[in-house]
Amino acid sequence: xxxxxxxxxxxxxxxxxxxxxxxxxxxxxxxxxxxxxxxxxxxxxxxxxxxxxxxxxxxxxxxxxxxxxxxxxxxxxxxxxxxxxxxxxxxxxxxxxxxxxxxxxxxxxxxxxxxxxxxxxxxxxxxxxxxxxxxxxxxxxxxxxxxxxxxxxxxxxxxxxxxxxxxxxxxxxxxxxxxxxxxxxxxxxxxxxxxxxxxxxxxxxxxxxxxxxxxxxxxxxxxxxxxxxxxxxxxxxxxxxxxxxxxxxxxxxxxxxxxxxxxxxxxxxxxxxxxxxxxxxxxxxxxxxxxxxxxxxxxxxxxx
Numbered sequence: 062x063x064x065x066x067x068x069x070x071x072x073x074x075x076x077x078x079x080x081x082x083x084x085x086x087x088x089x090x091x092x093x094x095x096x097x098x099x100x101x102x103x104x105x106x107x108x109x110x111x112x113x114x115x116x117x118x119x120x121x122x123x124x125x126x127x128x129x130x131x132x133x134x135x136x137x138x139x140x141x142x143x144x145x146x147x148x149x150x151x152x153x154x155x156x157x158x159x160x161x162x163x164x165x166x167x168x169x170x171x172x173x174x175x176x177x178x179x180x181x182x183x184x185x186x187x188x189x190x191x192x193x194x195x196x197x198x199x200x201x202x203x204x205x206x207x208x209x210x211x212x213x214x215x216x217x218x219x220x221x222x223x224x225x226x227x228x229x230x231x232x233x234x235x236x237x238x239x240x241x242x243x244x245x246x247x248x249x250x251x252x253x254x255x256x257x258x259x260x261x262x263x264x265x266x267x268x269x270x271x272x273x274x275x276x277x278x279x280x281x282x283x284x285x286x287x288x289x290x291x292x293x294x295x296x297x298x299x300x301x302x303x304x305x306x307x308x309x310x311x312x313x314x315x316x317x318x319x320x321x322x323x324x325x326x327x328x329x330x331x332x333x334x335x336x337x338x339x340x341x342x343x344x345x346x347x348x349x350x351x352x353x354x355x356x357x358x359x360x361x362x363x364x365x
Contacts, residue, residue, distance in 0.1 A: 083108065088151070091163065095198045098129060102193070105195055114136070115135070116150075117137070117138065137150055139175060147179075152188070196274070198270070201304075203243060215237060220246070255292055262310075264286065269282075277297070324357060327357060
């Protein structure tokens, strides 16, 4: 986006969103893009132009965003280390009748980002709080995961970094087998996470999203057992920010049990072919669900 285009963009935002009421003495919780500036909504642009100040997770990051829009606003640093203290400064502005926006570095505030403390304190003070919806990497990934039979989803964010706590937390999430589970992970820990998933739940399907909405976006779905090899096959796949959707467990989704003929076909094919190929062919021949065949194949391999 060119700064020269900003007046036209703000005019478009005014035309699209200006007719709504934007009360004073209100906190506007504004979602910002997770990587692609074009995902910023016209309503968000209008509100950022309207408010008296912008509270933000990182003033440097938000200053860049505002410059793209040709805007200059007072910035208030409000992040995980100072949220209680900085919330007081925001509340003082709200008490004086100002409109204040809150933005995190990327995505929707208070979803694994700061913002929840500010919103809670503003609500306790009787202030109006208005959401300006937009991008969220959790929902973005869920929309392309294809876990159609899951009974809802749960957002877990980042797992603990310590090994024992990490394992225990992941085991707890895997036990909630009827839901999709959405995780975030940093690049230097992604290999460890997929290895742990492969160990604890090899048959569970996982959708891995890397650099969502950005130029080198990758979305890959596979059984957890296959993810370590897929990740290691290309060094680029371990770079960037990650979101993962652990699909609901096959049994919890109510997949049909395999009949004797499907199991017989699978066993014959596994005697001659790698598991993935055997499952694909067995699904074509028998018509049985591929996920159920894969689960059965893993059990057969462990019994051998």
